[in-house]
Amino acid sequence: MFEKILIANRGEIACRVIKSAQKMGIKTVAVYSEADDGARHMRLADEAIPIGPPPASESYLQIDRIVEACKATGAQAVHPGYGFLSENGRFAEALKAAGIAFIGPDVRAIGAMGDKIESKKLAAAAGVSTVPGHIGVIADDKEAIEIARGIGYPVMIKASAGGGGKGMRVAYDDDEVREGFSSAKNEARSSFGDDRIFIEKYIEEPRHIEIQVLADRHGTCLYLGERECSIQRRHQKVIEEAPSPFVDAETRRAMGEQAVALSRAVDYVSAGTVEFIVDKERNFYFLEMNTRLQVEHPVTELVTGIDLVEQMIRVAAGEKLPWSQDDIKLSGWAVESRLYAEDPYRGFLPSIGRLSRFRPLPESPTMRIDTGVAEGSEITLFYDPMIAKLITYGPDRDGAIAEMRAALDGFDIGGISHNVDFLNAVMAHPRFREGRLTTNFIAEEFPDGFQGAALSDDDYQALVAVAALVHARRLRRERSPLGVAGVFVERDWIVMEGKERETAIRLADAVGGIDVGLGDDTVELRSEWRPGQRLFEGEIDGREYRVLVDPEASGYRLTYGGAQVTLSVLRPKVAALARLMPEKAVADTAKFLLCPMPGLLVSVAVEVGQEVKTGQPLAVVEAMKMENVLRAERDGVVGTVEAKAGDTLAVDQVILTFE
Numbered sequence: 001m002f003e004k005i006l007i008a009n010r011g012e013i014a015c016r017v018i019k020s021a022q023k024m025g026i027k028t029v030a031v032y033s034e035a036d037d038g039a040r041h042m043r044l045a046d047e048a049i050p051i052g053p054p055p056a057s058e059s060y061l062q063i064d065r066i067v068e069a070c071k072a073t074g075a076q077a078v079h080p081g082y083g084f085l086s087e088n089g090r091f092a093e094a095l096k097a098a099g100i101a102f103i104g105p106d107v108r109a110i111g112a113m114g115d116k117i118e119s120k121k122l123a124a125a126a127g128v129s130t131v132p133g134h135i136g137v138i139a140d141d142k143e144a145i146e147i148a149r150g151i152g153y154p155v156m157i158k159a160s161a162g163g164g165g166k167g168m169r170v171a172y173d174d175d176e177v178r179e180g181f182s183s184a185k186n187e188a189r190s191s192f193g194d195d196r197i198f199i200e201k202y203i204e205e206p207r208h209i210e211i212q213v214l215a216d217r218h219g220t221c222l223y224l225g226e227r228e229c230s231i232q233r234r235h236q237k238v239i240e241e242a243p244s245p246f247v248d249a250e251t252r253r254a255m256g257e258q259a260v261a262l263s264r265a266v267d268y269v270s271a272g273t274v275e276f277i278v279d280k281e282r283n284f285y286f287l288e289m290n291t292r293l294q295v296e297h298p299v300t301e302l303v304t305g306i307d308l309v310e311q312m313i314r315v316a317a318g319e320k321l322p323w324s325q326d327d328i329k330l331s332g333w334a335v336e337s338r339l340y341a342e343d344p345y346r347g348f349l350p351s352i353g354r355l356s357r358f359r360p361l362p363e364s365p366t367m368r369i370d371t372g373v374a375e376g377s378e379i380t381l382f383y384d385p386m387i388a389k390l391i392t393y394g395p396d397r398d399g400a401i402a403e404m405r406a407a408l409d410g411f412d413i414g415g416i417s418h419n420v421d422f423l424n425a426v427m428a429h430p431r432f433r434e435g436r437l438t439t440n441f442i443a444e445e446f447p448d449g450f451q452g453a454a455l456s457d458d459d460y461q462a463l464v465a466v467a468a469l470v471h472a473r474r475l476r477r478e479r480s481p482l483g484v485a486g487v488f489v490e491r492d493w494i495v496m497e498g499k500e501r502e503t504a505i506r507l508a509d510a511v512g513g514i515d516v517g518l519g520d521d522t523v524e525l526r527s528e529w530r531p532g533q534r535l536f537e538g539e540i541d542g543r544e545y546r547v548l549v550d551p552e553a554s555g556y557r558l559t560y561g562g563a564q565v566t567l568s569v570l571r572p573k574v575a576a577l578a579r580l581m582p583e584k585a586v587a588d589t590a591k592f593l594l595c596p597m598p599g600l601l602v603s604v605a606v607e608v609g610q611e612v613k614t615g616q617p618l619a620v621v622e623a624m625k626m627e628n629v630l631r632a633e634r635d636g637v638v639g640t641v642e643a644k645a646g647d648t649l650a651v652d653q654v655i656l657t658f659e
């Protein structure tokens with residue numbers, strides 16, 4: 001076994017690999033860029049070596065520097081994580097030349113699977129079912145249209161070198177093929193330096209289901225069940241689970257056996273993933289094989305009990321896998337949520353800044369958190385916006401989802417925008433609960449973006465009770481700094497949500513909490529909450545609740561179950577006056593198109609005097625290597641254009657104005 005390994009990565013996956021290495025008694029070496037000086041992965045490792053400036057191309061992608069770091073520290077093997085150099089054949093070769101083991105497959109398998117066109121050919125030859133389409137490079141848009149017509153609309157235009165959802169377009173007619181072909185080609189050229197494009201049938205109502213494989217150098221190649229990864233936004237996974245609610249034992253075996261056949265065809269060793277797209281009739285088609293550890297590997301670990309990173313290290317050291325296929329049993333259910341630094345309330349725009357709070361609930365056998373950040377960490381624009389993964393486990397799907405909702409409700413994050421409310425809203429969504437998933441779920445269920453989840457009446461009443469308890473305890477603290485019990489607080493209050501909704505309540509002290517009378521109902525609330533705490537934990541009518549409490553000028557902003565409400569708790573006389581107060585005027589930003597994030601203005605699609613319709617593209621801003629199309633929020637006429645293509649824009653900088 002190795003004595004020391006280097007992790008050629010950063011963030012949560014570097015920390016994840018270090019964890020298994022430490023468990024195995026192996027020393028670890030981290031590498032870090034200038035932007036990651038002091039980062040969690042660097043602190044967890046036994047040694048840390050700086051490898052260059054913040055941009056990945058100058059640090060985490062520098063093969064020579066990483067090989068040098070191995071030599072300098074005596075690391076005998078490298079785990080590449082995912083992304084960066086994990087699927088780079090030249091990197092695997094450079095390590096081999098230096099006599100360092102690569103904790104992953106052989107160069108030949110990486111090369112064979114690194115290219116979508118080549119891997120599709122290989123899969124077809126190995127008897128794996130592939131998406132109908134044209135397996136070859138397409139010269140120009142004329143040929144693209146011809147091929148698309150031959151396949152039949154809709155089609156998917158893809159970059160052969162693609163990854164991470166980039167260089168991919170769906171087309172429903174000739175015009176969309178023409179447009180999609182050139183934009184996919186451009187994106188592929190700028191992202192991958194390789195603009196080969198191919199076309200296949202677009203599978204409608206598709207699910208993304210993938211098989212985890214694990215193979216050693218002694219002829220064992222196993223499939224470890226599937227993961228369902230259909231909850232995606234713009235072809236990027238957001239929520240994954242294992243097993244899939246859609247896959248029966250027979251389909252699982254068929255998919256597993258094809259995945260193993262493909263792996264054997266390229267003499268695959270280590271952990272790998274064969275991705276399939278599955279239609280509503282449970283026909284499945286090969287998409288691609290990822291020759292590395294996947295982001296969502298923990299859900300497989302929880303249902304199989306196998307530590308994939310440990311096995312990758314053992315296989316790389318030449319060990320034999322201790323199982324045969326019959327030993328692999330799936331038990332229970334696991335769900336993973338990806339926490340992104342983005343603002344779901346503002347079109348999922350990337351968010352950066354310092355994490356002033358980062359307090360997940362403690363880990364437990366049913367809740368795991370994989371993260372590369374800690375309170376005080378800086379989130380920058382240089383790297384992946386995913387800051388943590390929450391993984392929960394239950395005996396069945398409902399159990400795992402309930403654990404996830406609790407974990408999301410109890411996660412206290414501050415300083416940056418994040419998608420916790422959105423994840424929570426998906427968990428609560430009836431269609432998600434029923435397991436009726438497709439990769440279009442988010443686009444279909446949140447067509448106008450995200451405005452917060454809807455609260456049930458019971459949950460709303462619970463939040464009214466929380467506001468009452470918070471208010472009563474704060475008042476008591478103010479009136480009796482030494483905490484003398486029994487200080488008088490009023491019994492009758494009005495809880496107002498702006499002017500939209502009011503609830504008259506009657507308060508009674510109870511042991512460990514309060515009873516809140518609402519008309520004929522009584523809500524019993526028990527909690528240890530103390531003023532100053534942001535996380536409220538308590539029992540409301542016998543159910544466990546976790547609510548984030550943010551005092552605001554006019555009341556308390558409560559965040560629960562993906563919803564945010566601001567409630568003010570007022571004496572009836574004050575409430576009567578509040579009803580008469582004029583509404584605060586909201587600043588009118590409707591007359592401007594503001595740049596929602598720092599970025600580069602790629603193009604402006606409209607000119608002065610032009611009439612625009614809601615949803616019409618106005619400008620394209622590039623940020624974090626993604627092109628973001630800014631669309632008109634309402635009908636109008638363009639008044640002035642204030643910025644031009646090539647300009648670097650700040651947040652809220654005016655791009656154009658409306659008349």
Ligand code: ADP
Nearest residue numbers: 156162163164165166201202203206208235439
């Ligand atoms: P990448 O390598 O960029 O992740 P993939 O080929 O894995 O690209 O596809 C990513 C996602 O795009 C899939 O999970 C699926 O949602 C969608 N997708 C890919 N190919 C098709 C297709 N032929 N039909 C429908 N959806 C597809």
